[in-house]
Amino acid sequence: MLCEQVARMANCIHSDSGEPLLQVYAVCGRQGWPASQPDILVSTPAALLNYLYALDPERRRRSEFLRGVKYVVFDEADMLLCGSFQNQIVRLINMFRFEEKVLSRMKSTVVDSSMQSNVPPLGNLEAAYDDELLSKITSDEDEDQIEGEDAEGGSVLEDSIEDQVEPSKKKDWKRVRKNYNRSKQYIFVAATLPLNGKRTAGGVLKRMFPDAMWVNGNYLHCHNPRLEQRWTEVTIDTQVDVLIDAVEQGVRSQESNSKIGVCRTLVFVNTVDAVEAVAKILRNVGVECSCYHSDSSLEERSANLNDFRERGGVLVCTDAAARGLDIPNVQHVIQAEFATSAVDFLHRIGRTARAGQAGLVTSLYTKANRDLVASVRQAGNLGQPVEKAFSRKRGFRNKLKKRGSKGVQDVANVDDRVLA
Incomplete structure (x- = not known):
């Protein structure tokens, strides 16, 4: 119902001549995937994942769509980043980030020789990257272990997953994860976004997007004076x-x-x-x-x-x-x-x-x-x-x-x- 409300309001935006300025489509409930690509796609996390998997059952994603998205907006972010929605949101973010890496590599004109010789193809690393981020978000029961640093400066969790990829390529795997040109903007919107604790929505965001810009109005976590x-x-x-x-x-x-x-x-x-x-x-x-x-x-x-x-x-x-x-x-x-x-x-x-x-x-x-x-x-x-x-x-x-x-x-x- 929230999806339909957002789509209905966005479709009300018209030019001075009365022409719609945006093509908006909602993927939710019984509404399937649009025949033509809209300007804005509104969906719930579960519905979007289900349709992406159905469209591309082998690789469980639709690369063309994911790669072309420029802005990803998470409304009611505090609810989505906690509880039953969290795994779905982390999965979607991983998919978008992976396609950013692929696009960055495709557009790169200069490829580091060490990466060519030492780093396995991105496709071989997708599962490891996906599991890593999901584990980092959902394993706060043992915060000391997550906070622990090994001798080389990497976290215990990161190194354990990198070992599953290939022990001799830890540093190159880190480069694959971190060194790429960002092509999407992620926007998280909420009227309430508690920060007190690592398992709160704000704590999760700080770990997933440490360089994010935080913007808030005067009434965040406050009631309306009227x-x-x-x-x-x-x-x-x-x-x-x-x-x-x-x-x-x-x-x-x-x-x-x-x-x-x-x-x-x-x-x-x-x-x-x-x-x-x-x-x-x-x-x-x-x-x-x-x-x-x-x-x-x-x-x-x-x-x-x-x-x-x-x-x-x-x-x-x-x-x-x-x-x-x-x-x-x-x-x-x-x-x-x-x-x-x-x-x-x-x-x-x-x-x-x-x-x-x-x-x-x-x-x-x-x-x-x-x-x-x-x-x-x-x-x-x-x-x-x-x-x-x-x-x-x-x-x-x-x-x-x-x-x-x-x-x-x-x-x-x-x-x-x-x-x-």
Whole structure:
């Protein structure tokens, strides 16, 4: 859905005469490979790899396409560089980098004689290079080993893989890897990009692209200043009533102010079961709502999202709706269950107060979340990045353990509770 949104917006760019300036194509879902080469190809990592493998099953890549790409943009980079997406992204970067090396060698007019005599063909080294970078990114469990330097100055991991290629050609293999003319620009875009730790997205980027230029605006890891935030501590007994009051507040505001137009409210919870439970609660009190989560079909998600975009109302969702989806004029975001990380918190509240508009966020939290909510609020009051309140990888439970809070036992039960 994000691919289709990007493609739709890019296709809206026209010249003064009304002619489209770009040919844009999305490779995702049921959409196959384009018949003609577009200016911009939008895809998910898995879909792009699947189609590249299908187009060239022998070498598992499409050299002509990969070699011709000039700009590679990774949106929502912090999500792509962590978790289940990471291996796919590393594989794609390896493929693009390998084709850069091939193109560089093809264009070279002067070939070093030592490279000609000592270095095996690039094709023989592709697998070793591919495995090396993937291993370097995913083997941070043993950081000391990765950091270790041998007598010749190379890392332990690098030398072990180079030995698999050919022990006598270590230095030449390094030259093949590093000495080539870059022909592509890699751009990583994110609203949140934590740097604290080697396994965070920022840490991974620093290792993969040590010479990268870092550019950020004033609101990286911060909420929008046009955003009004309300905080309400609830208990198991009061949670439902407070949630209903918060949702109905938006309905009453629309009825009392005709200038608002279509009113849209997003209600975030942490699990699919909680989405269904909250939707049932709201429908029982006469509030019409739709659901959005990963367990529903693509057709159902698309229909509910389009209906929410056109008619407004209430959309109950998981964090699947917190990233990238651009829904104009969302007036109210409600956290029925508090976010489990600073990144999710920022992406949730970022669905409102967009494009110069104002917005309201109502956050419900329990005693178990009290310390962390205080840290988030303090960071906001001081104008500090919210990520400092708690890290990308640690959820509320681990944060409370670190602080030695007495509420750890309460937290252990939070994830098992479903609003009912």
